[in-house]
Amino acid sequence: MLEIADIKTSYGKIAALKGVSLDIHDGGLTCLLGPNGAGKTTLIWTIAGILKAQAGSMKIDSEEILGLKPHQIVSKGIVTVPENRLVFPDMSVRDNLIAGAFSRRKEKGGIEGDLEDVLTRFPRLRERSEQMAGTLSGGEQQMLAVGRALMARPKILLMDEPSTGLAPIIVEEIFEIIGGLRDEGRTIFLVEQNAHMALKYADRFYLLEQGRVTFSGEPGAVDHDEVIQRAYLGARKAS
Amino acid sequence: MDYFFFIDLIQSTVDGLLFGTTYALIGIGFTLIFGVMRKLNLAYGAAALAGTYIGLVVFLMFDAHPALVFLASALGSGLIGLVVYLCCFRFTPSNYPMASLLASVGMLLFIDEVVIHASHGLPYPYPSVFRDAIIELGDVWVRGDLLFVFFMCVVAMAALFWLLYRTPLGLATRAVSQQPRAAQLCGIDVTRVNMMTFGIAGVLGGIAGAMTAAAVGVLSPVIAMGLTVKGLIVVVIGGLGSIPGAIIGGLLVGAAENIFLLLRGVTERDIYVMLLLFIFLTLRPGGLFGSAQTRD
Numbered sequence: 001m002l003e004i005a006d007i008k009t010s011y012g013k014i015a016a017l018k019g020v021s022l023d024i025h026d027g028g029l030t031c032l033l034g035p036n037g038a039g040k041t042t043l044i045w046t047i048a049g050i051l052k053a054q055a056g057s058m059k060i061d062s063e064e065i066l067g068l069k070p071h072q073i074v075s076k077g078i079v080t081v082p083e084n085r086l087v088f089p090d091m092s093v094r095d096n097l098i099a100g101a102f103s104r105r106k107e108k109g110g111i112e113g114d115l116e117d118v119l120t121r122f123p124r125l126r127e128r129s130e131q132m133a134g135t136l137s138g139g140e141q142q143m144l145a146v147g148r149a150l151m152a153r154p155k156i157l158l159m160d161e162p163s164t165g166l167a168p169i170i171v172e173e174i175f176e177i178i179g180g181l182r183d184e185g186r187t188i189f190l191v192e193q194n195a196h197m198a199l200k201y202a203d204r205f206y207l208l209e210q211g212r213v214t215f216s217g218e219p220g221a222v223d224h225d226e227v228i229q230r231a232y233l234g235a236r237k238a239s
Numbered sequence: 240m241d242y243f244f245f246i247d248l249i250q251s252t253v254d255g256l257l258f259g260t261t262y263a264l265i266g267i268g269f270t271l272i273f274g275v276m277r278k279l280n281l282a283y284g285a286a287a288l289a290g291t292y293i294g295l296v297v298f299l300m301f302d303a304h305p306a307l308v309f310l311a312s313a314l315g316s317g318l319i320g321l322v323v324y325l326c327c328f329r330f331t332p333s334n335y336p337m338a339s340l341l342a343s344v345g346m347l348l349f350i351d352e353v354v355i356h357a358s359h360g361l362p363y364p365y366p367s368v369f370r371d372a373i374i375e376l377g378d379v380w381v382r383g384d385l386l387f388v389f390f391m392c393v394v395a396m397a398a399l400f401w402l403l404y405r406t407p408l409g410l411a412t413r414a415v416s417q418q419p420r421a422a423q424l425c426g427i428d429v430t431r432v433n434m435m436t437f438g439i440a441g442v443l444g445g446i447a448g449a450m451t452a453a454a455v456g457v458l459s460p461v462i463a464m465g466l467t468v469k470g471l472i473v474v475v476i477g478g479l480g481s482i483p484g485a486i487i488g489g490l491l492v493g494a495a496e497n498i499f500l501l502l503r504g505v506t507e508r509d510i511y512v513m514l515l516l517f518i519f520l521t522l523r524p525g526g527l528f529g530s531a532q533t534r535d
Contacts, residue, residue, distance in 0.1 A: 048424060074426035086421035088414055099414045103426030105407045152426060 001026050002047075002078070002156055002189075007056030007066070009039075009046045016042040018211040019056070024156060024189045029182040031198045032191045033231035034208035040191045041083055043208070044160045047189075048080045049073040060155070075103045077155030083164060085145040089134030093125050096133045096144055100151030111151070118147040139170035146177060156187045163194045175201060195231035199224055207231060246378045251497040257385040258454055259493015260392030264447035265466055266473030266485030267399065268440040274416035274480050275436045278339050282323050282346035284467030287444030288460070289350050290316020294449055295363055295458050305366035305453075309391070312449035313442045319350070320441020324434055347467065354460045362459035365452035388450040395446045396486065402439070403482075412436060416480070472516045478529025487527055 002024040009017040016039045024030045034040050045051040047058065049070040058066040065076055088096050097118055101111045119126040122143045128136060133144055142162055149157055159178065163171040171194065179201050182188055192198040199205065199219045207215035207230060215230070265284060272280045293315025298308040327342035372383025403409035414422040415432045423429055448466065452458040473492050477484025492512065499511040519526065 050420070050423060069428070070423035071426045071428045074424065080424045082421060082424055086418050086424075088417040088421065090417055091413060095410065095413075099410055099422070099425050099427075102407065102411060102414075148425065 001061065003057075003059045004047070005057045005059075007043070007046060007058065008054045009042055009051055010054060011042075016211055017046065017053075020208070020211070020213055022206050022213055022216070024187060025204070026187050027185050028203035029178070029188045029190060029201055031202035031205040032189065032208055033193075033195045033198060033205055033227065035230075035232055036193070038208045039211045040208055041160055044080060044082075044158055044191055047073070047078065047158060071103065074152055077153070078158065079149045079152045079154035079156070080158040081145045081149045081160065081162060083160040085138075085141045087133040087136070087141050087144050087148070090132055092130050093133055093136070093144060094129045096148055097125075097151050100148030103152055114151055114153070118150055121150075122147055138166050139173060142166065142170075142174055143177070146181075154186075156189060157181065159188065159190045161191055161193060163192065163197065171197065193231075195228045196224075199227065247501055248498065249379050251501040252494050253379060253381060254385060255494035255497030256490050257381075257389040257493075258497075259490040260389050260396075261447045261450045261454070261489070262469050262473050262492050263486045263489025264392050264395060264443050264450075265470035266477060266489050267396070267482055268444045268447070269470050269474045270477070270480055270482055270485045271412075271436055271440045271443075273474070275412060275419075275433055276328065276339075278328065278336055279343070280323065280328070280437075280440075281340065281343040281467065282327065282350060283320075283343075283440065283444060284465075284470050285347045285350040285354070285463045286319040286323050286441060287316050287448040287466055288463045289319050289354055290314075290441065290445035291365075291448030291452055291458060292354055292358070293319075294445070295365060295452075298366055299363070305368050308366050309446070309449045309453070313445035316445025316448060317438045317442035320437040320444065321434065323441075324437035328433070328437070329430070347463075351460075351463050354463065358460045360460055362457045365449075365456060365458040367453045367456035370456065384454060384456075388454050391446060391450055395443055399439070399443065399482075408432075408435060472512065474526070475516060475524075476519050476526055478526025481526065481528035484526055484528035 004023070005021045006019045007017055008015065008019055020043060032040055032043065042051060046053050049068050049072065053066055056066060057064060060076055060078065065073065068076070088099060091099070094115070097115055098111070101114065104111060119129060124140055125143055125147060128140065133141065136144060162174050162178065166174065175197050178188065178190065182201065190198060190202070202219050204218055205216065206213050207227065209230070215227070265287065268283055268287070269279070272278070272283065291312045294308045294312030297303050297311040323343065323346055327346050328339050331338040331342055367384055369383030369387045374381040374383070374386070403412060411422065411427045411432050414425060414427055415429055419429055451462060451466070469492060473485055473488040476491060477486070477488030495515055496508060496512055499508045503511060
């Protein structure tokens with residue numbers, strides 16, 4: 001379990017996260033919703049160790065890991081699928097996947113087997129395994145980014161807006177992949193603008209507004225329309 | 240065109256292509272560092288020369304075998320490359336490109352001064368191999384020492400390609416140069432990759448410096464500026480960030496320089512090389528292989 005408590009992150013003098021606390025439980029899909037500029041991506045970059053938090057704590061299985069460098073976070077089993085996919089454009093699909101297992105490079109074996117598993121999970125990547133990643137379509141690049149993260153054998157998979165810039169039919173496909181990963185018992189933390197789709201798959205969700213968690217719960221127990229409206233538009237005035 | 244002139248032209252081109260591999264190595268060094276950090280290291284040529292001087296010290300003090308002298312030059316230059324990284328790049332703010340650029344200019348001047356003072360500004364003999372060997376291909380002669388220079392530089396390039404495409408460090412280096420953010424998310428320690436790249440580029444620079452000196456049998460402190468300027472011309476022509484571009488650029492500059500030398504003499508040679516640079520900067524600023532690609 002990843003416990004995040006009172007994390008504060010700023011860009012210069014502008015506070016983006018004003019004390020965010022949330023838990024990512026083992027197994028299942030935890031979803032973070034919120035409007036543009038709420039600080040969702042800032043939270044992902046902070047967890048990944050790329051942005052430095054000014055205050056707070058982050059514990060995985062009770063071990064404090066806030067302030068570790070990005071590659072150390074990966075070796076703790078927290079692996080990010082970044083927004084806009086960020087594949088290595090001039091590397092083959094296969095090399096992209098092998099790069100994903102970089103933190104495991106000293107292991108004897110295992111990597112080839114995992115590569116085989118990823119290529120079996122995503123047959124489209126197998127067809128294009130020798131192709132440069134930059135020539136793939138958006139949906140295929142998203143699959144590659146997910147596959148690359150799986151190569152690190154994550155304990156917790158962070159996914160930042162996997163639906164950005166994809167056609168609706170591809171978005172459905174990506175969410176089916178995410179649902180499949182959840183059903184395997186993996187721990188996933190999904191940051192999404194597409195609240196409608198996210199609520200369909202989430203086990204738990206948090207709502208982030210203006211750098212604070214303002215709402216949390218289970219999708220079955222809340223009014224979806226209310227959450228979706230706030231996720232897109234921000235808080236309504238109390239009435 | 241009369242026959243002897245034609246032979247002279249071929250001869251100049253062959254010599255230039257052989258020696259051009261040293262330019263190619265220097266160009267590769269600039270390009271490697273730019274590739275991972277998106278920053279120019281202007282101290283690179285001077286560091287390569289200083290490394291070559293470490294080889295010279297080994298030669299003068301122990302009368303060492305040329306192979307050892309070359310090895311000391313390469314390793315010395317790699318070491319100085321690491322020092323340059325620590326002084327000019329490691330701790331300078333990454334979002335202010337001018338900081339590291341000016342730091343590297345300072346380092347260039349500093350290393351240059353140290354070398355000039357230590358050598359009293361005088362050239363010293365440097366070991367040269369296969370000086371008297373000549374391979375005659377009809378009327379064109381291939382000099383043994385230049386062939387050796389060519390061979391060593393090609394071996395260095397082959398070793399680099401092996402490193403980049405067959406080892407985990409190479410994979411990490413390519414990952415960082417294509418998408419540094421994603422490289423971090425793959426568990427790659429970008430700081431370490433940057434440092435290793437400076438070391439490796441330094442070793443290549445040391446080999447280039449050693450071969451430059453070996454080709455003439457003399458090491459002179461004034462070649463620091465030559466290595467820097469030639470290296471930059473090579474990367475502009477080849478396309479900054481492209482290794483194949485640096486190789487082609489190096490061979491092209493080597494050959495062009497020798498042809499201009501033949502046609503116009505030593506006093507005008509560099510004018511024409513600069514003119515070549517001017518033509519590329521105006522007509523094809525991205526270089527032969529190139530696009531100054533944007534990232535992120």
